[in-house]
Amino acid sequence: MNSGIKIRLLLLILTLCFIGTAITIKESVTNKEILDIDTKSLNDYIAQQEKKVDRIFNDSLLLKTFKNYDQYPIAVYQAFEKFKTNEKVFLFLFKDHEPKMWSTHLFVPITDQGFPEKSNFIQDDNRSYVVRKKTIGNISILAYIIVKGYTNNNNPYLNSSLRRNFFDSRNIDIASYTDTVTIKNIYSNEGSYLFSVKLKDGEHENAYTILQFFCWLLAWIALLIFFNSLCLHMAKTGRAWWSAILLLSIFSLVKFADLKWNLLSENATFSIFDSRNYAYNRFFPNIWSVMSTTILVLWLVLFIYSIRKELNFDKIKNIRLFRIPIAIGFILSIYLSFGLLYDIAGTLITHSNNIYFDFTKLVDLHFLSWVDLGIVGMGILALSIYIDLVLFFLKKLELKPTQLLNIQLACVIFVILIISFYIEKNSLVNLLLALIILIKSFGEKYFDRHILTNYIAVLILWAIISAITHARFYQERNLIDMKILLSNLQSEDDVNAVSLFSDIESSLANDQELKHLFNISLPYTNTEGINDFIKKKYFSGYLSKYEFKAYYYDQNNIPLNPASQNKINEYREKVINKSIKVTQNFYRASAELGTHEYFSIIPVTIDQNRIVNVIINLSNKDFSYTVPYPEILTDMRINNSQYYNKGDYSIALYKGGSLITQFGKYTYENNLRGLKGVPGEYIQVLDRDAYLHMAYVANKFSTYVISKQKPSFWDYLATTSFLFLVFFMIFMFFHFIKSFYIFLKNTKLTFRNLKYQFYKIVNKIQYSTRIQTSIISSVILAILISAVISYISINKQLYNNNKASKERFIIELGKRMENMLTYTDETSTETQLISMLKTLSETISKDFNLYSKSGRLLYSSQRRIYDLELFSTFINPAALKNLSILKKSETIEDERIGTFQFETSYATIRDKNYNTLAYIGIPNFSLQKEENINKNLLLNTIVNIYSLIIIGFGFYATFVANSVTNPLSIISKKISQLRLGQPNEPLFWQRNDEIGTLIKEYNLMIIKLEDYANKIKDTERESTWREMAQQIAHEIKNPLTPMKLGIQQLRRSYKDEDPKFPDRFNKFSTSFIEQIDALTYIASEFSHFAKFPNTVMENINIVEKVTKSISLYNNTPNVSIRLINNADHKTLIVKADGNELLRTFNNLIKNAIEGGYGRKNMKIEISIERYSDKFVKIDIKDNGYGIPKEMQDKIFQINFTTKSSGNGLGLVLVKKTIEASNGQIYFETVEGEGTTFHILLPLQQIES
Structure with missing residues (x-):
């Protein structure tokens, strides 16, 4: 069993093992086990955190510091920050049950009363904690362990689960007493019950499900590698076409199975599997389907490219009629593949949801945007390799360059005409694609010294094509969004507003703060303050674009504000006749086109005897702008991406x-x-x-x-520059992987061997290449370093400038407020400050917070943030430390809630005696957006400028490197062309530098070589003629010896009067004549050899000469000579000596006949065909006995012959004749089967 079979068997076993593991995990891991695993992890986490709290509470020095917090406030703050950051334990210090110091302002308990000393579980509407208490006299410390952070599934910044820097689990949630599902209890280290957890509904994700996903993924990969190896083996055994078809079929089945059973997507929650992010059709239901298809196509193209030399085109190539149609089909297939690639890539823009594709705002790009870019990059890589593959196939068809150029031009014209008449697409991209094909077709041949330039030019063209196509599909996406916006404008309902009404009506009816405001103002109420409260708390954000009006009536329908109009009957009439109910309490009033109007009548129960009916009226124009509001209040039920308020x-x-x-x-x-x-x-x-x-x-x-x-043009330029950099990195990564794979494939994996191979590769790199690489890489590296330094320094400078501007603003604001105050008492001062900030907030569109000198919130222009308990009503502890303890006038602190980050500027408001009156805070909720805008602008500028600089200097560096290495290339070329006995051209260099010295030495070497060559020629000529004289003497001596013996015998017979003398005389005279003819032949052959260089070159019809030579030997017994003209031309003109060429064919045919002496059926086949566009090839094939291996190297040497009657000059003269015509001759032979002589002659012209 060879290694290939072993590897394929191992891959098959691996596939089965991975599949078996995945199925086993799916069948064996139940919901109960998932609940047990996550419950144990949560219990371990809480136990670990409780041990940290124990260490804090058992540290006597630390407790002493806490007790004397007013003497060591910095030490206390440092300890609080340390435990918060490193241990995830939040500490709060109370004195006489009042909070004095806190480690976070996200949540701060109002009092420590009611907390026992042991661990207990606290759960409010938004967060859950395990709390421990430590009392030291009138000082108490609360230690909070967060179990569940703030969550809001309708807020993209807060849609976290039972995790986020605390306990990491997506599967469990805190159980309530009414839950009937399986629950698990959580206990403290003391053994006391804390709370219970349950398993969430839906799919669950843990280490086992992730393992299951990777098992399926590895199974697919192993299976594909197995079939790839099998198909590669088929290709090497002569079934290349079938191997490609088989691999294509396997990939199609894999794709079908993935779509049918979703074995990967059902075991993972990655965003690439989520159809909400992208869905096109049933073949591309998510981003993964597009990615997997692109990977399979790239794999298939790479496979075919790797076996391209095994793919046989001989049958097609020999049929001239099929060549051009097949070439046209290949070229058109490139344009078809290009169209499919960019149409599918375009759907990633037009059919994606909440994925950003504006490449002029790189900082805002979504993770999936980068995934889509990778997919497009792989697609372009596959198409580029496919173009190389097509051009390789076209070379096998042996088309002339002019034919190939004409076919390409005809194809691009055809494609453009089709697009112009039937498809509304940009024809420019097809012209650019045609330019890429032309560069790849002829660049290597005509610009072989500018390979890097061609490569960069092709990447630039791909980037331009992609930028144009991106603009087209991005415009389609904009048109789709514009249609949606227009359809929303004429819709009867504002769906975003209606989605918010349900929460508003239930919250408003039960709002305790609102009830308190009514309670303290009844029976006659100044409704202005209540209007302001309701508007800011419930109708800010998206609903701020509506004009807000409110009316208040008691249970007897009497207005609470006597000055207001009585509207209750009017609205009740609207409810009955002129409105449509959209929620429980909200109604849509009939309105004119272009406006929306809603109203509600919400009863607010103050107590058992008093009810206030709140009538709210909202009206707006559909396209009026929304007042800016913090993104932390974003509601995912509102499709902000479709709205134009930005x-x-x-x-x-x-x-x-x-x-x-x-x-x-x-x-x-x-x-x-x-x-x-x-x-x-x-x-x-x-x-x-x-x-x-x-x-x-x-x-x-x-x-x-x-x-x-x-x-704009600059947007196009930014997109093109960015895409060029992306494609450059993708192509470079591919070539690195390719080179590394080839290196590992041909190298044993030992350190010594790898080191040897590395030095071997380095030593193979030419000196000119090293110079070019050094110059180009140095320039580009310097530019990249400059770009990075520029970006970092400018970005830092922008940040510092913004920070300084914020500090100046808050200092100036604080000073002005201090100057405007009329100091009476603390309450009056706070009222004045609140009034000032309200006016400022409405005037300059900024948000303000006002805190008392103890750090409690007095006023906020974004009250809803605190009503939703996103933050507590206490100041940031870092700001309180800087302002109160370190006595700073201002400070800027980083804030965070969920994944939302922003900055807040704080300043101290002091009286004339520098006593602290209050603290003012200006939160910059748009910090991230502002930073992104600045970063995008800076990044775009740098990418545009430095991309152009890199491209320009890249070409310039290539030019400089070529100019530096060009003399070395010329010298190298000239040295390689040095020939002894031939005139060698000297070089000229006008500068007296190192290159000039080298060229001077080269020219001197040429002169010395010519002198040496002349001496060698004289010596060789003398030696050759000496050998020739010996050969002539030997050849003449051979017939003279029998002639001498015959004359002596004839003389003896004459003297003896032999009666047979006449017969002997006739016999011997005939023999003498034959010997004299042989001597004449020898003399003429050597005379011909001696005067051989003096040939007469003329245009010869090679077909005619071969035909004439065949006719001379056609009647030879037992010999069949057949002529095959594959060139399909009656006249093929070459430049040669006609007589010598005829002698050459005669000699070769004669040798073929004599080489098969003894064969019953001697067959000689002579074929003529065109070899590329510049040569004609003549093959003379016989079925003789072949040439023995030991004689093959001597065939074209002087004096060598295998025949007793040969003189060893025939094939020498044949070779000299062919070489004198600038041709080549070589042979192939198989002992016992025959010999084929191949002749290549330069083609002058073709006539049908």
Whole structure:
């Protein structure tokens, strides 16, 4: 059993093992075991955290520090920060049950009362904890161990589970007393019950499910490698075409099985398997399906490329009629593959959801955006290899370069015509693809010294093609989004608003703070404060675009504010006659096209005897802007990606052809001209401006127009530069893997051998290549280092400038507020500060927080953040330390909730005596967005500039490197062309440098070689003629000896008067004549050899000469001579000496006849065919006895012959005749079967 069979058997066993393991895991791991495993992990986690708390509470020095916190506040803060960061234990210090110091402001207990000393479990609406308490006199310490962090499935920053830096589990949740499912109890280290957990509904993910996924994945990979190895073996045994077909069939079955049974996607929760991120059709239901298809196609192309030399084209090649149609089919298949690749790649843009594809904003790119880029890169790599494969096949068809060029031009013209008439696509990309094919076809042949330049040029063309195609599909995506926006504008309901109403009506009816406001103000209420409270708490964020009005009535329908109008009967009438109920308490009022109006009547029960009916009215225009609000309040039920409140879109409403209103950057014309359509029709408006326009005809009177700015030239340039870098890295990675694979394949895996092979490869690299590589890599490396340093330094400078600007702003604001204060008492001062911040918040669109000097929140412009308990109502402890203890005037602190990060600037408000009055905070909720904008702008600029610099300097460095190494190449070429006995051309170098010295020595060497060659020629000529004289003497001596003996015998017979003398005389005279003819032949042969260089070159019809030579020997008994003209031409012109060429064919045919002496049926086959475009090939094949191996090296040597009557000059003259015509002659022989002589002669012209 050879090693190949062993490897394939091992792969098959591995496949079966992986499949068996995956099935075993699926059948054996039950929900109960998952619950047990995760429960044990949670119990271990809590026990470990409790031990940390024990160490804290048993540290007497630390407890003493805590007790004297007012003397050692810095030490206490450092300890709090250490335990929070390193141990995930949150500490809170209380004095007389009042919080004094805290390690986090996400949650701060109001009091320590009610907490026992032992571990107990605390659960509120948003978080769950295990809490321990330590009391030291009037000082107490609470240690919190977070079990479950803040979660909100409707918030992308807070949709975490029972984990996130605490306990890591996606499968379990805290159980309630009403749960009937299987639960497990969690206990403290003391053995007391804490809480219970249950298994979540749906799919569960743990180490076993991940292991199951990887088992299936490895099984697929092992199976594919097995079939790849099997097909490779088939190809090497002469069944290359069948191996490719088999591998294609296997890949098709694998793809079918993946779509049918989803063995990978059902065992993993990765985003590439989620159809919510991407779905096109049943063949591409998710990103994984596109990725796997691309990988299989690349694999198949690489396989076919690896066996390309085994694929036989002889049958097709010999049929001239099929060559051009097959070549056309191959070229068109490239364009077809290109179209399929980019159509599928385009669906990654048009059919993806919540995946960012704006390559001018690199920082905002989603992880899946990079995955999609990798898929496109692999697709382009596969197409590039396929082009190389097609061009290799076309070479096998032996087409002339002009034919190949004409076929390519005809194909691209055909494709462009088809696209222009039947498919609405950009023809430019096909022209660029044709240019890539031309570079790959002729670049290596005509620009062999510029291989790197050709390679970079091809990558640039791929990047340009991809950028153009990306722009096309991105525009399609924008048009789709614009249609959705327009359809939402004319829809009866604002689905985003309705989705929020349900939560609002239940929360508002049970809002204790609202009830308190009513309670302290009844019976006559100043509703302005309540309006402000309700608006900021419930109708901020997305609903801020609605105009808010509220009316309040008691249970007797009497207005709480006597100055307000009595609207309750009006709204009750609307409920009955003119509205549609959308939630329990909210109704949609009938409104004019272009507006939405909602109202609600919500009863708020104050106590058993008092009820306040709250009437809320919301109205807006569909496309009015939403007031900016923190992203931490984002609700995933609102599809923000489709809304234009970020300024990306402009919109206008026309009625009767006249402009009614418009929003956005674009300025619309007053009259809508040239736009005709039927109601319900979407129309793309083709204006020659920098905007993309889409119109929707709502009815015969009203038309919406929405616009979005098109990418600029610089956007195209940024995209092209970025894609070039991505493709460059993908192609370089592929070539590295390819080279590494070949290296390992041909090398034994020992350190010594690997080291030897490494030095061997290094030593094979030419000196010119090392110079070019050094120059190019040095330039590019310097540019890349400069780009990285520029990005880091400029980005840091931007950050420092922004930070300094924020510090200046908050310092100036604090000073102005201090100057505006009229100091009376603490309450009055806080009221004044709150009033100032309210005015500022509405004026300059910034958020403000105001804290008391103890760190408690007094006011926030984003009250909803605290109502939702995203943060506690206490100040950031780091800010309190800097402002209160370190006495800083301002500080900027990093804040975080869930995965949302932002900065808050803090400053101290002091009185005239520098006593602290309060702390002001300015949260910058858009920090991440602002940083991303700056980073995108900076990154785009750097990518654009440095990509162009890299490309430009890359070409320039290549030019410089070539100019440096060009003299070395010329010298190397000239040295390789040095020939003794032939004129050698000297080199000229005008500079007196190292190269000039080298060339000078080369020219001197040429002169010396010519002198040496002349001496060798004289010596060889003398030696040759000496050998020739000996050969002539020997050849003449052979017939003279029998002639002498015959004359002596004839003389004796004459003297003896022999009666047979006449007969003897006739016999001997005949023999003498034969011997004299032999001497004449020898003399003429040697005379011909001596004057051989003096040949007369003329245009000869090779077919005619071969035919004439055949006719001379055609009547030889037992010999069959057949001529096969595969060139399909009656006239093939070569330049040669006609007589010598005829003598050559005569000699070869004669040798073939004599070589088969004794055969009953001697067959000689002479074939003529074109060899490429420049040569004609003549094969003379016999079925003789062949040439013995020991004689094969001497066939073309002087004086060598295998015949008793030969003189050893025939084949020498044949070779000299062919070489004098700039041709070649060689032979193939098999002993006992025959010999074939191959002759190649330069072709002058062809005539049919």
